[in-house]
Amino acid sequence: MLKQRVIATAPGKINVYFRVGPPREDGYHEVASLYVAVSLLEQIEATLRHDSELQLSLEPGSTVVSDPENFPLGEANLVYKAAQLLREHTGCTLGANLHITKRVPIAGGMGGGSADAAAALVACNELWQTGLDREELGRLGARLGADVPFALMGGAAIGLGVGDQLAPLLTRAKTHWVLIPASYGLSTPRVYAMLDRLRAGQELEVPQEVDPEVIKALMESDAQALSQVLINDLTQASLALAPELGTVRDLAEGAGALRAMVSGSGPTLALLVEDAEHAEQVMAQLGDEVGVATLAVSAPAPGARVVLSEDLDGAEESR
Secondary structure: OEEEEEEEEEEEEEEEEEEEEEOOOOEEEEEEEEEEEEEEEEEEEEEEEOOEEEEEEEOOOOOHHHHHOOOOOOOHHHHHHHHHHHHHOOOOOOOOEEEEEEEOOOOOOOHHHHHHHHHHHHHHHOOOOOOOHHHHHHHHHHHHHHHHHHHEEEEEEEEEEEOEEEEOOOOOEEEEEEEEEEOOOOHHHHHHHHHHHOOOOOOOOOOOOOOHHHHHHOOOOHHHHHOOOEEOOOOOHHHHOOOOHHHHHHHHHHHOOOEEOOOOOOOOOEEEEOHHHHHHHHHHHHHHHHOOOEEEEEEEOOOOEEEEEEEOOEEEOOO
């Protein structure tokens, strides 16, 4: 039975370990990554249309969308692409109004666009009752971007290949983070291009595995040990493009963070802290002394999921 309205969420992510190999002939890079999904969720509200139109809208007042008037709400948006891909794959001819609530910083290295795509796939699969399972949705998601399968999975996972070969880590051990979003974004392709320029002429190996010490510290929720083994090969490129990140990183560690690192391709900074109380202390000091905006999150968080499903007769099911 078709649904009238569905709300789905999907998490942003932090790469607590990110090694990048040399560029391949197709321009992509082999990586070895350890993803953790964080409690900062994108949301898609999908409402049924009986025509074939896909209409996107943006929740007003989003603090992570600096220029709402120029936010893409057409075919270039990953939400549109996800819904259209699902229709093409299943033969569905229905449409939807897709309302986007953004909380993950845009172009911030936290996979916000991928989370949008994952939430859209889950929402539309439920709305149109197209019946795909998680594995099938993951294969579709990989066609939209390397981070989409992880946004569908959530939790924690090792990622190899271009990040799409995922091996989940079955852990519920919590880590706590403070995020410092930037007022600007960094294009992921631009960061990779800078990394290639900075490493030109170097002998580089294709990364084959994640450091076992990182996995051990994460699985044991040992923040002190984890702070010693966090690594992100994209840091040097992000700092070359946005040198001020280095200053803010140093200020964050001076405010008591165990470690401050660039999240993914940046420019969001992820600050590892001991626990929720320590997060509040670091946020207070950064707010009082530096005046930067901060967000407290924890990990791991669940992957993309339906949180409300409404039948055509108006009956609601919350999940």
